[in-house]
Amino acid sequence: MKLSSQLVVSSLAVFVLSACSGNASQRRQAQDDFEYLNTPTFSEWQSIEGAEPQFYTNYQVPQGDFRGGVGPQVDIRPPQQILELIPGARIDRKGGDVTLWLLRATEADKVWSTAQTMLNERGIGIQNQTENSIETGWVTWVSEDEDLPLSARYQISRVTSNGRHGVHLALIDWREGSDVKPVTLTNKERYSALMSNLVTARYDLDIRLEAERKARELVKNIPITMGTDRSGLPVIIARAPYDVLWNRLPDILPAMGFNIEERNRSQGTIKAKYVEQDDEFWQEIGVKPVELRSITYTFLFGDLGNRTSINVTDAKGKPVESELLKDMVPVLAAMAEKYQ
Known part of the structure; x- marks a missing residue:
């Protein structure tokens, strides 16, 4: 229609x-x-003479002037x-x-x-x-x-x-x-x-x-720091609700050089292939270059209420080194601030 x-x-x-x-x-x-x-x-x-018919009201046809379409x-x-x-x-x-x-x-x-x-x-x-x-x-x-x-x-x-x-x-x-x-x-x-x-x-x-407008307002000042998960392993912590951060990721990750290939909101995963950035990019955002290979990485996002945990695994599903996670923190922070 x-x-x-x-x-x-x-x-x-x-x-x-x-x-x-x-x-x-x-x-x-x-x-x-x-x-x-x-x-x-x-x-x-027509009842037989002398017979007393018994009727079940279950099947009684309602009386009235009912009008409506029939057939075609x-x-x-x-x-x-x-x-x-x-x-x-x-x-x-x-x-x-x-x-x-x-x-x-x-x-x-x-x-x-x-x-x-x-x-x-x-x-x-x-x-x-x-x-x-x-x-x-x-x-x-x-x-x-x-x-x-x-x-x-x-x-x-x-x-x-x-x-x-x-x-x-x-x-x-x-x-x-x-x-x-x-x-x-x-x-x-x-x-x-x-x-x-x-x-x-x-x-x-x-x-x-x-x-969406409110989400963009909340993203303006998202503190992004290093932290640990419940097992004590290092993770990146974004101090923003999961839904808020998720809506901004299609802008933030490509700006960092990640071409998004797959997204699954319910599982909190994004697969993206990294494209190496030139020196002009790093000078523009004013942070140390991140030593990432041009492979597909998987970002894992965890809903922690008013915060969101971020972990990254390589193409083989192995978590990246903690030092690499630390290097990514200022880049994420810079992109979150840029794409408010």
């Missing part, structure tokens, strides 16, 4: 699973026939799920509309601001706007599961209820190709969820960018 050329989904991946080949209609419909549509109308049960009108695609990417938000889906509820007004204001940012970045036109409501222009969705390009207009508004604050999204107009048609519940449920995911994905992007 993707937007038209004006609205290319970059941060949101929507996967469409097709069980078989065929046209768009076949991908939305069950593969069996629709012979059940020819089922004769049910007639009332039934859409067998799995429902679209809303990505839960906004911390603390509760998602309420009712009648095809979506409401993101938050406990604080400031949090709802941030979601509201994110929605406006997303609309602006993706070039989605605004037809009407007030302080607490936005009515969009036509948003075009293109999918292999649909026969024609689909377009929808949305209303996004700020709401409050029982001390909660939220952002409400509703699909208000529907178009198939160039024909405007009534909005169905199926269309509302599916395409309101997709639009909501653009908002939640944009919010998540802001969170990740802010986390």
